[in-house]
Amino acid sequence: MDEFGKLNEKVKDRLSELGFKKPTLIQRRALPKILEGENCLLIAPTGTGKTEAALLPIFSNYFEKNTEEGIKIIYIAPLRALNRDILNRLQRWEEYLDIDIQVRHGDTTKYQRRKQALNPPDMLITTPETLQAILPGSRMKEHLKAVEWVIIDEVHELAESKRGTQLSIGLERLYRYSGTVQRIGLSATVGNSEEIGDFLVGSDRKVEIVDASSAEEMSVRVESPMPTEDDAELSEKLNADPPMIARIRRIRDLIKDHESTLTFVNTRETSETLGSKLKFWDSDFPVSVHHGSLSRGFRVSSEKDFRNENLKSLICTSSMELGIDIGAIDFVIQYGSPRQVKRLIQRVGRSGHRIGGVSRGTIMGTDPDDVMESGIIAKRAFSHDLEPAKMHENSLDVLSHQIVGLSLDGVRDLEEIFSVIKNAYPYRNLSRDEFSEVVNQLQVQSLLWLDGKDIGRGKSSWKYYYGNLSMIPDIKHYQIIDMVSGESIGSLDEEFVVDQVDLGVTFICKGEAWRVVEVEDDQVRVEPTKDPYGAVPAWEGELIPVSFRTAQKVGELRSEVANHLEEGMSEEKIVKELENDYPADRDSLEWMISYLHKQLDEGSIPTDENIIIENYENFSVLHTCLGTIVNRTLGQILSALLSTRIGASIGLNTDPYRIAFRFPEKEDVKTVEETLKELKSEYLEPILKKILGKSSIFRWRLLHVAKRFGAIKKDADFSEIRGDRLAEAFEGTPIWNETEREVRLEKMDVAKLEQFIELLQNGRVKIETINRSKSQGPTPMSLPILNRLAVSGELVIPERAEREIIKALKRRLRNKQVKLLCLNCLDWSTVTRVRRLSKNPTCKNCEARLLALVPVRKGEVEKALKKQRAGKKLSSEEKDSVGRARDTANLIITHGKKAITAMAGRGVGPATASRILSMQYEKEKDFYQAILHAEREYARTHRFWD
Known part of the structure; x- marks a missing residue:
């Protein structure tokens, strides 16, 4: 067992008994640093032993010290399911090492909590919210003084959310009790590892980045099988078009060819669609669906069946990205573009975890745009060109909660509270003015009172603090009711209803187009429509955003192919050239090149340096390779300007490569080019300021921020509150400012848009306009947004005859x-x-x-x-x-x-x-x-x- 170096002999003996002969790469690199007491961020794929890499040296040091009574080790995981997994994995160590390990989260009984308060475990496995719950407790506070080690699992996931922002201050509050605490973070591959490390340890502390991720250990290929005659025959039986049947057939074959496969999709609806098609084809096929909307019991049962090899695949969303233990996985299928490099690495990284093993997977491209995007993402994955995690910096609703939390911890001095908060990395740049404004807001709400430089708290402080432990908003769900049949056809999240749904809006659900007739209480009543133009997928709100960089790379690839085609190079030769640069099969590349060739025959190919405005009937499609968020920002600005210009509201729809407008009259389409050319980068901020506060999504977010501030009751319903009154009540307050910061971070990218507008102004990016007649129809590259179809554009909308x-x-x-x-x-x-x-x-x-x-x-x-x-x-x-x-x-x-x-x-x-x-x-x-x-x-x- 010399491979395990300076670990305590008892720990080494137990490793030998359990059959561990040599450490994995991450363990070999991390063990000595953690033994020396350094803060560490461990980066490696799921299943490579990151947890053991953190815990083995901690257990070893635990035995070397005569530690006092109390909790010595805290393990924080974002999911309760991960809590259970960790406890199960550590039970084989617990008795042997005589260490008491317990779990505490929202489901822990009062009896168990009381036992822990009276007799604390040596190691506590918990969630970020439960840590917040125990910090002010009189007995638990004493036990937390003994903490020497904190492990944060899936720290990259937490860093991008307000849960992580809240946790960063929670760790500083813990530091007040126990003094120096060694912090270990466990992370999948990230694009800004140094910043994630700083997030983990706080301001002005050192952290070692231990990176054992390697794209050389990953094999990924983009596939797009072409349909056969058999697929055409089967398409009628399975109610899907032949190309989709070809993909389903390939998925079946891949699942059959491997022992255990995770099949990732990007949306819940896609997982249900794929799962139902596979089961309808063969009711005994050993697969099950797994996503967050299913009951916990069903998910746990599916995980158990997969682990016990009763199932060969789970058709899953991001619910399976995190490291839930479901046994060995030897292959991963990604259905449709993973949309982000880090998603691809995280998902494919779940397979092939044995010493020297290679993570293997395939991306099933669902349309030519999807193929291009997938090829770019796979190529970026091999060069470790990942998207950076975006953090919530200076989040004011989290700040308000933690100021009250510190008062409950017994801190009264405002200077000390400000100092503790500034030590948390997301608040390193917090200004004194912002801090004071939040304190004043809390005083206005009677959640705190000021006494010179000290603060006081009362009963309302306790109620507010414990009523807002979670930073995750309670999302209301609306039933979609077909007013013709009276049947429920699905559900929509509140954010989608607020942001997208209005009378007359058309959206896609279950492969059919529906027009909204009424929104009332918790129902959206709809009628079937044969007009799919401008339709929005019902699941658009949950789609992973495609980055500006990926979209620009897609534009560069289009440009490369366009140049070859214009030079007269044959499609066959272009395929051979691209095969050397992109991990894609011939079918995929031929499909993509053929698609671009058809576009070139009917117009021009939009690229990163050439945007096209395509006018068709009363629609105008702006082809811009700017990614999900930048296109959405540009779309909202142009929509506001165009509506003012023509004196009427217009329909808007965006995706990573297109912005579509629907005008009341055909002649209105001419205004798009004029408006775009007149737009200047210095206009963007004033326009956004004007339209942001009036948008429904802003007001929906405003409600949830106000709840987290304690200014509105937790059970307040958006449908029962007038948005204008809400806006009037909070305009100019920290609540308003925080809402604006949150919406800008998650829904907008003004900086990238300003760059684009400047390139447009100086002629580096060209504009070309093409007009299409009704007989010509839209060009191939406009159809994906004008004729949006469910499940990545695959299920043909059936004609609902009268x-x-x-x-x-x-x-x-x-x-x-x-x-x-x-x-x-x-x-x-x-x-x-x-x-x-x-x-x-x-x-x-x-x-x-x-x-x-x-x-x-x-x-x-x-x-x-x-x-x-x-x-x-x-x-x-x-x-x-x-x-x-x-x-x-x-x-x-x-x-x-x-x-x-x-x-x-x-x-x-x-x-x-x-x-x-x-x-x-x-x-x-x-x-x-x-x-x-x-x-x-x-x-x-x-x-x-x-």
């Missing part, structure tokens, strides 16, 4: 539950389905036909009618309900079941039903069409009714 829509409506109305009440005897009523009624229903008690349609679950109408019959005076509400009941009865006497069918429509009352029933219809479908029209009108207008 008869199918009417059929679904008829089915819903026939199955609608209704209640009939006899107005003659008032002693008989029935609750039944419309389809069960006779053509002319009668009372089963007195045989009268005077039947009223009344609410199913309320008895107010019956009470009012009996009250009226007894000669008692009715209230105005009672008179209205009695009058409405008589109106429905008159319609049923005249029209029978047909009247009941009409009034079964949503929002169709007796007055509307009377108009529908008074018309003569040649065909039955026309009658149902009239009901559908009435439902649409109700959905569109009823919110404005008094």
